[in-house]
Amino acid sequence: MAGGAARVFVSHLSGVAVFDPNGDQVGRVRDVVAMLRVGGRPPRVLGLVVEVVSRRRIFLPMTRVTGVESGQVITTGVVNMRRFEQRPTETLVLGELLDRRVRLVEGETKGDEVTVLDVSIVQLPARRDWEIDKVFVRRGRGGKLRRKGETLTVDWSSVTGFSMEEHGQGAESLLATFERLRPADLANVLHHLSPKRRAEVAAALDDDRLADVLEELPEDDQIEILGKLKDERAADVLEAMDPDDAADLLSELPEEETERLLTLMRPDDAADVRRLMAYEDRTAGGLMTTEPVVLRPDATVADALARVRNPDLSPALAAQVYVCRPPDETPTGKYLGAVHFQRLLRDPPFALVGSITDTDLRPLSPDTPLPAVTSYLATYNLVSAPVVDEHGSLLGAVTVDDVLDHLLPEDWRETELQNGAPGLNGLGGRQPHEGTAGARG
Known part of the structure; x- marks a missing residue:
C-alpha cells in the first residue's frame, strides 16, 4: 500500500486480481478475514481469501501483501495453496459483516440503529499489520439522523453489535459486491458461507438468479436452500430452473414434499418436470431438457x-x-x-x-x-x-x-468447490498456523 496510510474499502477489493512478485496472476480476492477484539478495539485483519484459477480458495496472510493499489493486490514470497478453512475466532468481512444492523454509541446519534454497507481497512504506520478502522453505514427506521436512508462513515469504536449473532440479517450490500459474478462463481460464494448467511443471501436473490445459482450448487446445498424457502417461493424458483435440473432436485426430496411443490407450480411447468421424472436417470429421457428451440x-x-x-x-x-x-x-x-x-x-x-x-x-x-x-x-x-x-x-x-x-463423479461440484485442483504454478501448501503467534498471519 502506497505510503502505508491509504484507506481501502473492502467492497472495492471483491474480485480484485492478486499478483505474485513476478507479475503472474495468482487469483482474485473473494473476502477479507478479520479477528474481532474486545473493548471496542478495531479488528485485526488477518488476510485475504483468494480464489485461484482452479476455484480453490486459499488464505493469503496480510503479512504477505506488499501493495493494494491501482485495482490489484501484490504479494511477496511464496503463496501457499492449502484450501482455506475458517476458524472459530475468524470473521469473514464481506460474508458476515456487511448488511449487519448495529447501533451508534457516540454523539448526537447515539442509540440509532444503522445498517453496515461497507468497512475500510488500513495498514498501521511503520508496521505490516492491518486493521478495520471505519464503518460506512446507512440509517434505518427512526433514530436521530436527519433523514431516513442517510449514510455516514464512522470509526469502528463508534458502533456496537458486531459480536452478537444477528437473525434476519440482510444481504443487499453483500450481493452488490458480487452482482457481476457468473452463476457458477456466485454458487462458489454461497457454498463457502455459513448456513445462516447462505439462507439470507438466497432469500435476497430474485427467483431467476437463485434458480441459476441452484443449478450450479452441490446437491446437499440445493436441498438445504430449497428447504429454507417458503413453499410458494420454492415452487417459483423451481419454475425458473431448467426443467431437467428441477426434476433432478425434486427427485432427491421425500415423495410427499416433491408432490406438494409440484402442486404449487404452474401446471405447464409441473407437467414438464413430471414427464422428465418418469424416465430413468441415465437415459436420454432423463437427461433431456423439454425446452429446445x-x-x-x-x-x-x-x-x-x-x-x-x-x-x-x-x-x-x-x-x-x-x-x-x-x-x-x-x-x-x-x-x-x-x-x-x-x-x-x-x-x-x-x-x-x-x-x-x-x-x-x-x-x-x-x-x-x-x-x-x-x-x-x-x-x-x-x-x-x-x-x-x-x-x-x-x-x-x-x-x-x-x-x-x-x-463426472456424482460429487464433482462439491469436490471442485471444496478442494479445487492440486497446486498451481508449483506453489506449495500453507502451514496450519502461519504468521504471527496466536492467530493467522
Missing part, C-alpha cells in the same frame, strides 16, 4: 435467428433449431429434422427452415442409455441431440453439458 417448417431463417438470439438460451441449446409439425411445444407434432446455427448463417433470411432441414440424422429415443448418447454426440460432433418418442414427436433435446454432468 422448436420451429414450424414455414418459419424463416430470420425467425430462427431471432429465436436463438435469446440471451436466456444456453449456447448448446442455441446451436440448432428443431423443425416440427404443430404443435410446436414439446411433445410436438411430427419431428422433421434439425437446422444447425451455421446453416442459418449461410442461407438468406427469407429462406424457409423447412427447405434447409437436415433429415438424415436419426433422433434418439428417450430410453437411449447414457453411453449411447455420449457416442452419438461424439460421432456426429454435436452439442445437442433431439429426443423423439415412438410416435415421432419431439420430446426434448439432450445437451453436452447435461451429459458431462452425468459423466
Whole structure:
C-alpha cells in the first residue's frame, strides 16, 4: 500500500486480481478475514481469501501483501495453496459483516440503529499489520439522523453489535459486491458461507438468479436452500430452473414434499418436470431438457435467428433449431429434422427452415442409455441431440453439458468447490498456523 496510510474499502477489493512478485496472476480476492477484539478495539485483519484459477480458495496472510493499489493486490514470497478453512475466532468481512444492523454509541446519534454497507481497512504506520478502522453505514427506521436512508462513515469504536449473532440479517450490500459474478462463481460464494448467511443471501436473490445459482450448487446445498424457502417461493424458483435440473432436485426430496411443490407450480411447468421424472436417470429421457428451440417448417431463417438470439438460451441449446409439425411445444407434432446455427448463417433470411432441414440424422429415443448418447454426440460432433418418442414427436433435446454432468463423479461440484485442483504454478501448501503467534498471519 502506497505510503502505508491509504484507506481501502473492502467492497472495492471483491474480485480484485492478486499478483505474485513476478507479475503472474495468482487469483482474485473473494473476502477479507478479520479477528474481532474486545473493548471496542478495531479488528485485526488477518488476510485475504483468494480464489485461484482452479476455484480453490486459499488464505493469503496480510503479512504477505506488499501493495493494494491501482485495482490489484501484490504479494511477496511464496503463496501457499492449502484450501482455506475458517476458524472459530475468524470473521469473514464481506460474508458476515456487511448488511449487519448495529447501533451508534457516540454523539448526537447515539442509540440509532444503522445498517453496515461497507468497512475500510488500513495498514498501521511503520508496521505490516492491518486493521478495520471505519464503518460506512446507512440509517434505518427512526433514530436521530436527519433523514431516513442517510449514510455516514464512522470509526469502528463508534458502533456496537458486531459480536452478537444477528437473525434476519440482510444481504443487499453483500450481493452488490458480487452482482457481476457468473452463476457458477456466485454458487462458489454461497457454498463457502455459513448456513445462516447462505439462507439470507438466497432469500435476497430474485427467483431467476437463485434458480441459476441452484443449478450450479452441490446437491446437499440445493436441498438445504430449497428447504429454507417458503413453499410458494420454492415452487417459483423451481419454475425458473431448467426443467431437467428441477426434476433432478425434486427427485432427491421425500415423495410427499416433491408432490406438494409440484402442486404449487404452474401446471405447464409441473407437467414438464413430471414427464422428465418418469424416465430413468441415465437415459436420454432423463437427461433431456423439454425446452429446445422448436420451429414450424414455414418459419424463416430470420425467425430462427431471432429465436436463438435469446440471451436466456444456453449456447448448446442455441446451436440448432428443431423443425416440427404443430404443435410446436414439446411433445410436438411430427419431428422433421434439425437446422444447425451455421446453416442459418449461410442461407438468406427469407429462406424457409423447412427447405434447409437436415433429415438424415436419426433422433434418439428417450430410453437411449447414457453411453449411447455420449457416442452419438461424439460421432456426429454435436452439442445437442433431439429426443423423439415412438410416435415421432419431439420430446426434448439432450445437451453436452447435461451429459458431462452425468459423466463426472456424482460429487464433482462439491469436490471442485471444496478442494479445487492440486497446486498451481508449483506453489506449495500453507502451514496450519502461519504468521504471527496466536492467530493467522
